[in-house]
Amino acid sequence: MLFALRSAVIGLALTLFSISTLAFTPTAEQIEQFKRMSPAQQEAIASSMGVNLDDINAMLEEGAGGSDSTQKNPGQVPVSGKRTADNPTGQAVSAADSSSAMMAAGAMGQGMTIPGMPGVPMSPEALMMFMDSKEDKGLQPYGYDLFDFGAETFTPAEDIPIPAEYILGPGDTINVQLYGKESSKHELVITRNGTIDFPRIGPVPFAGLTFKQVSDKIEELVREQMIGINASVSMGMLRTIRVFVLGDVNIPGSYVVGSLSTMTNAIFASGGITQIGSLRNIELKRNGLTISKLDLYDLLLNGDTSKDSRLLPGDVIFVPPVGTRAGIDGAVKRPAIYELKNEKTAADLVRLAGGLKAQAYLQGSKIKRQGKQGELTLSKVSLEGNKASKVKIENGDVLMVGSNLEELNDVIHVSGHVKRETSYAWQANLRFSDIITSADALLALPDLDIALIEREVPGTREIQILSFEPTQAWRSPHSEADPLLQARDKLYLFGFEQDRTLVLADLIYRLKLQANIEQREQTVIVNGSVRFPGEYPFSQNMSARQLSLLAGGFTKSALNREAEITRYELDEDYERIVLHIAANLESNDPVLEAGDVLRVQQIPLWHTKETVELVGEFRHPGTYAILPGETLTDVINRAGGLTHQAYAEGSIFSRLELRKLEEKRLAALREQVAADIATSSLEASKASADIDRDEANQILANIDGTEALGRLVIDLPGILDRPDVLDFQLADGDILEIPRFKPSITVLGEVQFATSHFYNPELDVNDYLSRSGGFKRSADKKRVYVIKANGSVVLPKGNGWFGGRSVALTPGDTIIVPLDTRRVDRISIWASVTQIMYQAAIGIAAIGGL
Numbered sequence: 001m002l003f004a005l006r007s008a009v010i011g012l013a014l015t016l017f018s019i020s021t022l023a024f025t026p027t028a029e030q031i032e033q034f035k036r037m038s039p040a041q042q043e044a045i046a047s048s049m050g051v052n053l054d055d056i057n058a059m060l061e062e063g064a065g066g067s068d069s070t071q072k073n074p075g076q077v078p079v080s081g082k083r084t085a086d087n088p089t090g091q092a093v094s095a096a097d098s099s100s101a102m103m104a105a106g107a108m109g110q111g112m113t114i115p116g117m118p119g120v121p122m123s124p125e126a127l128m129m130f131m132d133s134k135e136d137k138g139l140q141p142y143g144y145d146l147f148d149f150g151a152e153t154f155t156p157a158e159d160i161p162i163p164a165e166y167i168l169g170p171g172d173t174i175n176v177q178l179y180g181k182e183s184s185k186h187e188l189v190i191t192r193n194g195t196i197d198f199p200r201i202g203p204v205p206f207a208g209l210t211f212k213q214v215s216d217k218i219e220e221l222v223r224e225q226m227i228g229i230n231a232s233v234s235m236g237m238l239r240t241i242r243v244f245v246l247g248d249v250n251i252p253g254s255y256v257v258g259s260l261s262t263m264t265n266a267i268f269a270s271g272g273i274t275q276i277g278s279l280r281n282i283e284l285k286r287n288g289l290t291i292s293k294l295d296l297y298d299l300l301l302n303g304d305t306s307k308d309s310r311l312l313p314g315d316v317i318f319v320p321p322v323g324t325r326a327g328i329d330g331a332v333k334r335p336a337i338y339e340l341k342n343e344k345t346a347a348d349l350v351r352l353a354g355g356l357k358a359q360a361y362l363q364g365s366k367i368k369r370q371g372k373q374g375e376l377t378l379s380k381v382s383l384e385g386n387k388a389s390k391v392k393i394e395n396g397d398v399l400m401v402g403s404n405l406e407e408l409n410d411v412i413h414v415s416g417h418v419k420r421e422t423s424y425a426w427q428a429n430l431r432f433s434d435i436i437t438s439a440d441a442l443l444a445l446p447d448l449d450i451a452l453i454e455r456e457v458p459g460t461r462e463i464q465i466l467s468f469e470p471t472q473a474w475r476s477p478h479s480e481a482d483p484l485l486q487a488r489d490k491l492y493l494f495g496f497e498q499d500r501t502l503v504l505a506d507l508i509y510r511l512k513l514q515a516n517i518e519q520r521e522q523t524v525i526v527n528g529s530v531r532f533p534g535e536y537p538f539s540q541n542m543s544a545r546q547l548s549l550l551a552g553g554f555t556k557s558a559l560n561r562e563a564e565i566t567r568y569e570l571d572e573d574y575e576r577i578v579l580h581i582a583a584n585l586e587s588n589d590p591v592l593e594a595g596d597v598l599r600v601q602q603i604p605l606w607h608t609k610e611t612v613e614l615v616g617e618f619r620h621p622g623t624y625a626i627l628p629g630e631t632l633t634d635v636i637n638r639a640g641g642l643t644h645q646a647y648a649e650g651s652i653f654s655r656l657e658l659r660k661l662e663e664k665r666l667a668a669l670r671e672q673v674a675a676d677i678a679t680s681s682l683e684a685s686k687a688s689a690d691i692d693r694d695e696a697n698q699i700l701a702n703i704d705g706t707e708a709l710g711r712l713v714i715d716l717p718g719i720l721d722r723p724d725v726l727d728f729q730l731a732d733g734d735i736l737e738i739p740r741f742k743p744s745i746t747v748l749g750e751v752q753f754a755t756s757h758f759y760n761p762e763l764d765v766n767d768y769l770s771r772s773g774g775f776k777r778s779a780d781k782k783r784v785y786v787i788k789a790n791g792s793v794v795l796p797k798g799n800g801w802f803g804g805r806s807v808a809l810t811p812g813d814t815i816i817v818p819l820d821t822r823r824v825d826r827i828s829i830w831a832s833v834t835q836i837m838y839q840a841a842i843g844i845a846a847i848g849g850l
Helices: 002-007 028-035 039-048 053-063 068-072 095-105 124-133 211-225 263-269 296-302 346-352 385-390 470-475 505-513 544-550 632-638 656-682 693-704 716-721 765-771 826-848
Strands: 173-180 184-189 195-198 202-205 229-235 240-247 253-258 282-286 289-294 316-319 325-330 336-339 360-370 376-381 398-403 411-416 422-425 446-456 463-468 490-495 523-528 534-537 558-570 576-584 597-602 610-616 622-626 652-654 735-738 745-749 755-757 785-787 814-817
Touching: 173 211, 184 195, 202 211, 211 229, 240 263, 253 263, 263 282, 263 289, 263 316, 325 346, 346 385, 346 398, 446 470, 446 544, 463 470, 463 505, 505 523, 505 534, 523 544, 544 558, 544 597, 610 632, 622 632, 632 716, 632 735, 652 656, 745 765, 765 814
Parallel strands: 240 316, 325 398, 411 490, 523 597, 610 735, 745 814
Antiparallel strands: 173 184, 173 229, 195 202, 240 253, 282 289, 282 316, 325 336, 360 376, 360 398, 411 422, 446 463, 446 490, 523 534, 558 576, 558 597, 610 622, 652 735, 745 755, 785 814
16 A cells, blocks of 8 residues: 555655855944044055055045035045044044055954054955955065054053153143142143242243153252152153155055153054065154164064164154065075165175075075076075175075975885884895784785885886785795885785775876876776675786785686686787786786786676575564565565465465665655745645644654565465465565454544454445544545555546446555545645545554564
8 A cells, every 4th residue: 555655645845945144344433443543554554555545535425425525625534533552643534544444444353454454354355355455376476564563552551651751842741749748649741831830939841851851850859949849750641643654665654652652652643565565774863863773673683672762743754766686595493575775795694584494405405597588597506605695696586495305215115004104214135024923013914925016117217017926925034935126116905805906096097197108008807706896906927816916806706717808919910909818816926018908707697695585473583584576475485375374365465676765756756845835835825734743743753754665466265275376476575474364444534533443244335434423524535545454556447436336445445535635725635635645554564473
């Protein structure tokens, strides 16, 4: 019955998936954070990330929504007048500066900081765009990436102790704490004329004095003019100063910075130095005179900030063009293009690059130089010892430091079925037994009859293969059986667990690469009754027996080591000739040629052992081995026949091939039902609403709980009566189950109460339907059918069962009342069909227990 139901279900369902994308919208706080930056920082970010400021300005003007402030002055975006470290003047920031906020805000909240924006993370998309612009195109000038990331670490801190030598000026605030016979606090700001209005004392000039001088002077004044009162002096809010950053910087101009700022702080405010600007000759000019020079290499290479001078109002920082440059590449720690100052030799250039790597090959170094005629020249130099200090470096040179070869020459490689795949140092007169002393060095189940050596031919480095027997090498060490090894030899040892064709796949590939018109591929093929058939390397003087051992040896199906060699040759006209050579690998072991195909013959009619299973009412049930052509009655007779309680009419015969087919159909059915359920859930029809989620899950559970039986309908009583006509041959995996006789009739489908009844020969189909409560409204009364105990289906001969054309029922029969598909939706059909399937599976299990 179950087989008949499943056979009617076909088709598969496809499930569609939709993918949604999410867009990031910057918040007002994030945009405001960008606005609070200095114009130079905003301009640097826009430049580094390729933002078109004119286009963004137009977008901002459209987004302003007709604001009064923007219409009166469209070049201004109102910003808070609060003075901060990033906006020390508190002035409004131009729309051109804030336009980058639209781009930068989209990069917030992800991880890496945006160049020049302290604390503002960069999104993956912005980072990808930025890194693409910095894509490595060979050697890059050293030090300029300092201005890409980490600028916030160079922002001067305002909450650190004030140095004693700090010079006060207009705008600085002094905090004075008076204590003694009276206490008070005062915040005193130095005015433009350089004085402060000290309480009860009057104006006191302080401009141009250091902090220590001011502190001493205030303490002295208080002590002399305010008897009984002492003073404690500290700095309050610091003034800002205006300096100029000019030359080869990203955004030259005038900048307002904190009074504690140094040369590097101002350079970062200008967006950093361009790649044509010098990092080693930055000038600090004051009153028209150069008072200091900064070499950023001191900071980058040595961490020395002693030349990073503090700034005073009106100072000019000038970055001249870069001077002499030379590159260094290869086995050094920091390959890059370096600006040279006092460096003249290769040794100096190596020191700038952080020194040599351990694998540097100094004898193989080279210098690439621009020749006098405009051509590039390549000269070999040696950097050994003090030779590097004698190699002169010129402007534009590239020093390429060689590296040692990674290839190990004087070694022996061991791989395959060993406990440790490793390399051994080679020395003269080294043999196999010196490296692998016994089978204890191998894994379990080793093959000790064959091993291979991959060897390079001296002078050409072509591959050749040698074979030997490890057991013979151990029995006779340092003899001809124990192969003498050469440098770069590779040993392959095998076991009986892993397919050795996989181990040798790379070697086969390399052997095929070196084949040509004069030398055919140095491989051979073996198939037939060997453990691991396939393609193998051809070794010198390889015999057919050696190839069979390389393939794991003979299997139990081999025919007395009988074999056939197929050989392909060319005649004088270059036409292929095929030769078939018979051989006995025990008495006659022929030598093979490259390209031969060896086939080890199999015992005639050799097959894998086949079995069938007899379950239930047999005298000797169990599993029986069968020969090809053996029939059902042959096996039943071997089992002693049936017992007296056997019910042959209810026998269940299943075949492995049909079980696999039913499993595929069940999987297809499940996909179809799942697709229909998904479709119905999208339709807002009342019919589909009748099937809720629990019912849908139950439908799928019924399918999942249905076992594939692979049942084949047979007439066992007829077979036993007329075996010469109805008997058939068995196949591997067949199962015959015969239940014990127990009369019952089962009613399933669209009846009021699906159940089983005791068999009564006087009752017909109509009687059993009545005893099950009769039909449901959804029943298709004209299509009632009966599934016989042996699995066959009996259909009505007329338009219905109730016209007097009923069928005789026998024990074990099942009456099925199908659903009227014209009245219900598709999902209700699935619910009914899968329920019948599930109940039928239970019914068959019950029959098996009869």
